Amino acid sequence: MIINHPLLGPCDAQEFIYKGDARLIDRPDGMIEGAEAAFFDYAYLRDNPAGQHRELWFHEQGDRSWLVVTRNTVTHEITHVELARDVARKSGQSA
Template sequence: MIIPHPHLGPRDACEFVYKGDAELVFRPERVAPVDYDTFHNYLYLRQNPAGAHKELWYHEYGDRSWLVVTRNTQTHEILKVEFASEYLSGQKDRKSNV
């Protein structure tokens, strides 16, 4: 696969390390009283869509950026690539909800 890096252009997937579902960036914060279910859901429950899937890729053999890659799991088509930090800043509402 080729992942178009936002700064470095098209890069072979072998330069990256895959982590999985991009939902991992929405880590709940520990606030009293501690809600264990929320943490449980964050850690163990994932969507496994056949189709567009936002996932985390780390450009380890490159600029060490964590990217949110939207990939069609059926065709491997790369639909969108963003820096994780930029993706997060576009999802501020989401972040405050958890």
């Protein structure tokens, strides 16, 4: 698989470490009411869809950026790549 890095251009997926579902960016607030249940959900449960999947890849052997890759889990086709930093800022998870 080739991941089209937004800054570096096409890179072999072997340069990356796979983390999983991009919803891991949305870490719950540990101080809220019901934080225990929210963290159980966050740490252990997954949608695991067959089809479009937004997922985190870490460019360990490159620029060490985190990417959010939209990939089809049935065909392995990658349709969209963005910097995880931008995704996190948009959702208010990062300054």
